[in-house]
Amino acid sequence: ALSADSTSNFTTAPAIIDSVTGLMWQDNGYETTHTWSSALSYCNGLPLANFSDWRLPTKDELIGLYNRRSILSSYATSDYWSATEVNASDAYLIDFGSGSEDQFAKSFDYFVRCIR
Numbered sequence: 001a002l003s004a005d006s007t008s009n010f011t012t013a014p015a016i017i018d019s020v021t022g023l024m025w026q027d028n029g030y031e032t033t034h035t036w037s038s039a040l041s042y043c044n045g046l047p048l049a050n051f052s053d054w055r056l057p058t059k060d061e062l063i064g065l066y067n068r069r070s071i072l073s074s075y076a077t078s079d080y081w082s083a084t085e086v087n088a089s090d091a092y093l094i095d096f097g098s099g100s101e102d103q104f105a106k107s108f109d110y111f112v113r114c115i116r
Helices: 036-044 059-067
Strands: 015-018 023-026 079-085 090-095 101-105
Touching (some): 036 079, 059 079
Antiparallel strands (some): 015 023, 090 101
């Protein structure tokens, strides 16, 4: 169960709710890399915090999380996949070390942070 933290806009659990945006982020310390298609499948099949409607975040959602990354219990200072495609072979990533926007081939392995 998610328990509210009266001192912030977030909850503490394997997932965090941003009460400003209403988005729930995966926050269970999962740090395994995936190809883009594997990342999509992983999020779509994730049964976390009693929810099953997880998905890969858009580029803009991921930028928002990067800007408030201090709410996360942990994260890799590396690239995270977004669901936003550049073209048929590339997709956007957000670097959680620098905040920069990157784009790479979907066949490469990068980190995943699911959202609902």
